[in-house]
Amino acid sequence: MDILEEIQKNLIGGKYAQVAELTRSALDAGLLPDTIIHEGYLRGMEAVGQRFKAQEIWVPEVLMAAKAMNMGMEILAPLIKGQPKENRGKVVIGTVKGDVHDIGKNLVKIMLNGTGFTVVDIGVDASPQKFVNAAIGEEPDIIGMSALLSTSIPRIGDTVKALRQAGIKKPYKTIIGGAAVSQQVANDFGADAYAFDAAIAVEKVKELMGKLREGK
Amino acid sequence: MGVLDRLALEKDPFIGGKNMTQLMTPKERIRAAFDRSESDRVPAYPMSCTNNATMMGMPVVEYSTDGEKMAQAYIEYYKRFKPHLKPDVLILFQDTFVEAEALGTKIKLRDDAEPVWSEPAIDSPKDIEKLKIPDPARDARMPVMLECASIVQREIGKEVKIGAVCLGPFSICGALRGEERFMIDLVENPPLVHRLMEISTEALYRYGLALKKAGASASVSEPLPTIVSLEYYDKYDYPYLKDLVARWEKAGVHCFLHVCGQSDHILEGLARTGCWAISVDENMDIGEAKRRVGDKVVVVGNVDPIDTMRYGTPERIEAEVRDCIRKAASGSGYILSTGCECPIGTPFENLEAFMEAAWKYGTYPLDGR
Numbered sequence: 001m002d003i004l005e006e007i008q009k010n011l012i013g014g015k016y017a018q019v020a021e022l023t024r025s026a027l028d029a030g031l032l033p034d035t036i037i038h039e040g041y042l043r044g045m046e047a048v049g050q051r052f053k054a055q056e057i058w059v060p061e062v063l064m065a066a067k068a069m070n071m072g073m074e075i076l077a078p079l080i081k082g083q084p085k086e087n088r089g090k091v092v093i094g095t096v097k098g099d100v101h102d103i104g105k106n107l108v109k110i111m112l113n114g115t116g117f118t119v120v121d122i123g124v125d126a127s128p129q130k131f132v133n134a135a136i137g138e139e140p141d142i143i144g145m146s147a148l149l150s151t152s153i154p155r156i157g158d159t160v161k162a163l164r165q166a167g168i169k170k171p172y173k174t175i176i177g178g179a180a181v182s183q184q185v186a187n188d189f190g191a192d193a194y195a196f197d198a199a200i201a202v203e204k205v206k207e208l209m210g211k212l213r214e215g216k
Numbered sequence: 217m218g219v220l221d222r223l224a225l226e227k228d229p230f231i232g233g234k235n236m237t238q239l240m241t242p243k244e245r246i247r248a249a250f251d252r253s254e255s256d257r258v259p260a261y262p263m264s265c266t267n268n269a270t271m272m273g274m275p276v277v278e279y280s281t282d283g284e285k286m287a288q289a290y291i292e293y294y295k296r297f298k299p300h301l302k303p304d305v306l307i308l309f310q311d312t313f314v315e316a317e318a319l320g321t322k323i324k325l326r327d328d329a330e331p332v333w334s335e336p337a338i339d340s341p342k343d344i345e346k347l348k349i350p351d352p353a354r355d356a357r358m359p360v361m362l363e364c365a366s367i368v369q370r371e372i373g374k375e376v377k378i379g380a381v382c383l384g385p386f387s388i389c390g391a392l393r394g395e396e397r398f399m400i401d402l403v404e405n406p407p408l409v410h411r412l413m414e415i416s417t418e419a420l421y422r423y424g425l426a427l428k429k430a431g432a433s434a435s436v437s438e439p440l441p442t443i444v445s446l447e448y449y450d451k452y453d454y455p456y457l458k459d460l461v462a463r464w465e466k467a468g469v470h471c472f473l474h475v476c477g478q479s480d481h482i483l484e485g486l487a488r489t490g491c492w493a494i495s496v497d498e499n500m501d502i503g504e505a506k507r508r509v510g511d512k513v514v515v516v517g518n519v520d521p522i523d524t525m526r527y528g529t530p531e532r533i534e535a536e537v538r539d540c541i542r543k544a545a546s547g548s549g550y551i552l553s554t555g556c557e558c559p560i561g562t563p564f565e566n567l568e569a570f571m572e573a574a575w576k577y578g579t580y581p582l583d584g585r
Contacts, residue, residue, distance in 0.1 A: 055481065058443060058444045058445045058448070059443040060399040060402045060444055060448065061403075063396065063400055064400065067400070098326070098332070099332070100332045100333055100334075102396070103443070125332075150521075150522055150559030151328075151329040151330065151559065151560055153559075179477070180522060180559075182523050184523045185522075185523075
């Protein structure tokens, strides 16, 4: 098995120490950081996403895979510093004001990172203003709002409204997720998409990116 | 004259051809569900909890921290229903942090919404040495629930069955550690997990005994195992739940399990614990739940509390109640309820519509209405 396949396998298995070691070996063998990231980590995370979607693995396994990828990225980060970052799109994500649940949001972040998106996480209990500031500062393609508590539902509306009123120039799409929300909530508050879980979130984000490219 | 026409006449005490004094009591209805015999009507109740406080303009922080106020909210709620539409069960519930808070987790109370989690009780594994099993009569907000249960039992306990929510041990561990860290503990630190589960289970055991003494049945809410594999559930949650159920039985405490979230892969695993009933949320098909575990447990649920109860019309509520009854009520062993707590803002007319629909479609014998 070649070293990239070994990295994939160990990443999927959450074996972070092995991923770190294999990353160093790969560099010693002359592989480029970009290759290791794309053919090693991202391939591995793609498999993780698919298995999670198929309910073959669950949240602990996804978190361990993310830990493995992060350890590898720590080693590679200084080597790719300064290089233009190729990415599939930029996503700002946060849990709305009054809500501090973040496992779902963090899973979405992991999966999107693992698919090659750049994710800016504005954290939990994020006010509409915080979302607006991030939208203006980061110029994302997608803005994601997470809400577990039913009392957070009106905040989704507040945030979508605040974003609209902020007159952001760069076209963006909004997506919502979390136990409290549903397609109904997305329709009622004018969010562009709703995702039931992190696996579906990745698919929806890809769809939304497609729409943005087509100017829809 | 049909049942619904009769219901429309407030003064008319006849329901389903029976004089109201001849109707079964809520406890008799629930007993029938467990005996698998047919009562007069499928036992039914919507879960309305913190919503009861905000419906009467009570700040949530008062409801969450004062047993008398909390009891007042439930009694007002119960009194508000027309006599023939009263729910069979009241579910007493503040929030999911009562046990963890008593064990040392920090939370932030809020005026207009449930508290939020703030700091873990167990930041580093060695913090576990500091944990003490809470005394339900004294620690944190356990006394609030107990006082509420006592008052409600005293005032209306003869008329209605009282259940009190307590958090399951696996979920308590998540609140003690921080959920994400606990997920990683499952992989990296099994001894810590087992120690935390022992402590959480013991805390819950004692709380359940105190609830029974105060007049409330333990309704164990255990959402966290829905995000782990069946393998992890079997290893880290099931043995403790099974043990808890058995110990409680000896003390006369019957365990009801409520599982929010994707309970599909652990449904049989939950039924194996020996609990009396499993309440599922709207992610599961209630007919399928009955087919799969209806021989072992009474199945409870599962009208959508948000899209249907909070934001829906009475027509939508009626349709979903009818759907649930058609799927699960045949052969008894079923209690109609909502998939989870109806959130703050759920209109009272929706809660009454739920009970009206229960009468319209849920009188035994069911005749394919």
